[in-house]
Amino acid sequence: xxxxxxxxxxxxxxxxxxxxxxxxxxxxxxxxxxxxxxxxxxxxxxxxxxxxxxxxxxxxxxxxxxxxxxxxxxxxxxxxxxxxxxxxxxxxxxxxxxxxxxxxxxxxxxxxxxxxxxxxxxxxxxxxxxxxxxxxxxxxxxxxxxxxxxxxxxxxxxxxxxxxxxxxxxxxxxxxxxxxxxxxxxxxxxxxxxxxxxxxx
Numbered sequence: 001x002x003x004x005x006x007x008x009x010x011x012x013x014x015x016x017x018x019x020x021x022x023x024x025x026x027x028x029x030x031x032x033x034x035x036x037x038x039x040x041x042x043x044x045x046x047x048x049x050x051x052x053x054x055x056x057x058x059x060x061x062x063x064x065x066x067x068x069x070x071x072x073x074x075x076x077x078x079x080x081x082x083x084x085x086x087x088x089x090x091x092x093x094x095x096x097x098x099x100x101x102x103x104x105x106x107x108x109x110x111x112x113x114x115x116x117x118x119x120x121x122x123x124x125x126x127x128x129x130x131x132x133x134x135x136x137x138x139x140x141x142x143x144x145x146x147x148x149x150x151x152x153x154x155x156x157x158x159x160x161x162x163x164x165x166x167x168x169x170x171x172x173x174x175x176x177x178x179x180x181x182x183x184x185x186x187x188x189x190x191x192x193x194x195x196x197x198x199x200x201x
Contacts, residue, residue, distance in 0.1 A: 002200045003070060003104045003120055007111040007172050008127030009165045010056070011137035013183020017127050017190060018107050024194045029201070031073065031101040035108020038066040039084045041091035050089040056109065056164035063114045066106070070120045073100045102201050112172040122200070125193065126176035129183040131162075 008014045022030050040062050042050050054060060062082075069079040078099045083092035106117070112124050135157055142148045148156075173179060180189040 001074060001100070001102055001104065002122045002197060003074065004106070004123045004125060004197070005111040005118065005121040006105060006107045006125045006127060007109060007113070007169070007176070008180075008183070009129065009131075009134050009169050010109055010161055011134035011141065012127045012129040013137075013180075013185065014107055014109075014127045016184025017125075017180060017193075018105055020184065020187075020190050021105070021194055021197065024190075025103060025197065029101055030103040030105060031098055033066070033069065033081065033098075033104065033106045035061065035066070035106065035111050037082050037084055037096075038062045039089075039091070043088075043090040045089070053089060054160060054164070056160055056168075058110055058113050058168055061110065061114075063117065067114070067116050067120065069098075070104065070106065070117065073098070073104055074120065076100050103197060109169055110172065112175045113168060118175060123196065124175055124177045125180060126173045126178075127180045127183055128173070129181075133183070 006014055006018060018032060022032070038061050039055065040060060042053060045053070065082070069081065072079050078097060080095035081098050083094055083096060084090075085092055106121070112118060112126065118124065138157060138161065139150050139153045142153045143150055178189070178193060180186050180193070
């Protein structure tokens, strides 16, 4: 088994990198643990206040549960992965049953942030991208998928995303074994990453 952490800023191309890796490996060999599934449950917070939660801060995540689940998979035990709703900012009642596989990928903006989680990883990857390119992708995604206005997205970028990126996400680059520049468009880096995984299977 090989456990891989893939981090990088919002809109950097992490999802594309993960998708290309999964497509290049045998079906059923890879389990993906999205860090977003491990946001802390905010059902106890009044609805009006939930929009003020900083979801780009390390404190927004349930690190102990994520580390526990990775450790269980490493030991060959199945887990019940939580589900999370962006609309209500709450954890769903249903879970996703995950069986251990040969490749475990933990993907998220702060996947390399927690020292306990990092110790469980065999390979740490940081997906890098130009800030302007990330902003464009964030605007496109949030307007289309989350119904936000371009102005609201840009305001959030300046007030939350950019400072959190500089304070917490960018420093994680120093923990990476491999940095993938130009995000999901760097096919050479993705090929190298895939070859590394196949060699260790």
